Amino acid sequence: MPHSQAALEAASVEPALKKQKVPASLRRNKVVVRVPGSTANLGPGFDAIGMAVDIWNEISVERSTAFSITTSGEGADRISTEVASDGASKHMVMRALQRAFEYAGEVPMPPLRVHCRNMVPVCSGFGSSSAAIVGGLIAGLVLSGKELRVRGSNSSANGIDPEELLQLANQIEGHPDNVAPAIYGGIQLSLVFDKVLDPDVQQEVMSRHLPIPSGLRLVAYVPSEAARFGNGSDKTEEMRNLLDPTIPRKDAVFNIQRTALLVDALHRGDLKVLRHATKDRLHQPMRGEKAYPHLNDMMRAALDAGAHGSFLSGAGPTVMCICSGASGDIFAQKSEERQEREVTDAMRKALGALDEKHVQTWGHGDFYIVSPTEKGAHVTFADPAFSDGLATFGSLDGRL
Numbered sequence: 001m002p003h004s005q006a007a008l009e010a011a012s013v014e015p016a017l018k019k020q021k022v023p024a025s026l027r028r029n030k031v032v033v034r035v036p037g038s039t040a041n042l043g044p045g046f047d048a049i050g051m052a053v054d055i056w057n058e059i060s061v062e063r064s065t066a067f068s069i070t071t072s073g074e075g076a077d078r079i080s081t082e083v084a085s086d087g088a089s090k091h092m093v094m095r096a097l098q099r100a101f102e103y104a105g106e107v108p109m110p111p112l113r114v115h116c117r118n119m120v121p122v123c124s125g126f127g128s129s130s131a132a133i134v135g136g137l138i139a140g141l142v143l144s145g146k147e148l149r150v151r152g153s154n155s156s157a158n159g160i161d162p163e164e165l166l167q168l169a170n171q172i173e174g175h176p177d178n179v180a181p182a183i184y185g186g187i188q189l190s191l192v193f194d195k196v197l198d199p200d201v202q203q204e205v206m207s208r209h210l211p212i213p214s215g216l217r218l219v220a221y222v223p224s225e226a227a228r229f230g231n232g233s234d235k236t237e238e239m240r241n242l243l244d245p246t247i248p249r250k251d252a253v254f255n256i257q258r259t260a261l262l263v264d265a266l267h268r269g270d271l272k273v274l275r276h277a278t279k280d281r282l283h284q285p286m287r288g289e290k291a292y293p294h295l296n297d298m299m300r301a302a303l304d305a306g307a308h309g310s311f312l313s314g315a316g317p318t319v320m321c322i323c324s325g326a327s328g329d330i331f332a333q334k335s336e337e338r339q340e341r342e343v344t345d346a347m348r349k350a351l352g353a354l355d356e357k358h359v360q361t362w363g364h365g366d367f368y369i370v371s372p373t374e375k376g377a378h379v380t381f382a383d384p385a386f387s388d389g390l391a392t393f394g395s396l397d398g399r400l
C-alpha cells in the first residue's frame with residue numbers, strides 16, 4: 001500500500017457507511033424528534049461553519065395504514081404535503097425517511113403518518129431543510145429499530161452514531177454546514193474529504209466543535225416573503241447558482257485570512273475582531289448584488305450601531321448580527337439589551353431607506369433575537385423506548 005494511502009487511512013476517523021439490516025423484532029411504532037435550526041457560513045466560512053440556534057422543529061412519525069404528512073407552524077401554508085401511495089414525495093422529511101428505511105434495510109418503506117411542528121422559518125437561511133433532513137433520518141432509523149449511539153462510543157450491531165448520520169444527511173443536503181450543527185448542536189466546523197477506505201462512497205464529512213463565546217446572542221432580520229420558492233433547498237440552489245464559478249486569488253486569500261481569524265476569535269471569545277472575521281468575498285457580494293438589495297446596508301448599519309459582526313445567514317435572505325449576551329452582571333446585561341435594541345433600530349432604519357425593490361422581492365420582515373444552542377437533535381419519545389435509556393444525539397459529543 002502506498003505510504004500516502006496508509007497515512008490517510010490512519011488519519012481517517014470516520015465510520016464507513018455499511019448498511020446493516022435490522023431484525024424486524026426491533027422495529028418501533030412511533031418516534032418524536034426535535035431538531036434545531038442553524039445559521040451557516042458566519043460570513044467567510046462558506047459551506048464550512050455553522051451554528052445551531054435555539055429554535056426547534058418537532059417531527060412526529062408513526063406507523064400507519066397509509067402515508068400522510070401534516071404541517072403546523074412556519075411554512076404550513078406553503079410547504080407541499082403531497083405524498084404518493086408508495087411514500088414518494090418532495091417533502092424533505094419524507095425523502096429523508098425513505099433514505100433511512102432503505103439504509104436500515106426495511107424496504108419498501110412502511111406507510112407512515114408524519115406531523116411536523118415547525119418553529120424554524122422556512123426558505124430564510126435558518127437551516128429548515130437541514131432540520132427536516134436530520135429529523136427524517138433520525139425518525140426513520142429509530143422506527144426501523146436502530147439504537148442511537150453517542151459519538152465515539154463502542155459499536156453495537158444495530159447502532160448508528162452521529163457521524164454516520166452526518167454522512168447520510170450530507171449526501172442528501174450536499175453541503176454540511178447546516179446539517180452538522182443540526183445534529184450536534186453548537187458551532188461546527190465541517191469539511192468534506194475524499195474517501196479512501198470504502199470505494200462505494202466517494203466523499204465523507206468530518207465535523208469539529210468550536211466554542212460559543214459566553215452569552216453570545218444574535219439579532220436576525222428575517223424577510224417575510226420567500227414564497228416563490230417551493231422549499232429551502234430550491235432557494236439555496238438558486239442562490240448558489242448566482243455565485244461566480246471562479247474566484248480571484250486575492251478574494252480566496254481574503255476569505256482564508258478571515259475564516260482562520262474567526263476560528264481563533266471563537267476559541268478566545270475575542271468578539272472585537274468579529275467585524276473583520278465575519279467579512280466575506282466568496283458569496284455575499286454576489287448574492288447582495290443580484291438577489292438581496294437589503295443586505296449590505298443592513299449589515300453596515302448593524303456594525304455602525306455596535307454589533308460585533310454581521311453576515312448573510314446561510315444562503316439568505318436573513319441578515320444575522322452578533323451581539324454580546326448576558327455576562328451575569330445586571331448592569332452589563334442592561335447595556336447588552338440596549339446594544340441589541342440599538343442594532344435592531346439601526347437595521348430597521350436602513351431597511352426603511354431602501355427602495356421598493358426590496359419590499360417587492362422579499363416583503364417586510366421580522367426581527368428576532370436568537371440564542372445559539374449547544375444542544376443538537378434528540379429523540380423526545382420512542383415506542384418502544386430505548387433499551388439503555390439513551391435517547392439523544394447529544395451536544396456534548398459534538399465537542400470533540
Ligand SMILES: N[C@@H](CCO)C(=O)O
Pocket residue numbers: 040041046047048175177178236239240283314315
Ligand atoms: N453554505 C450554503 C448554505 C447552507 O445551507 C450556501 O451558502 O449556499
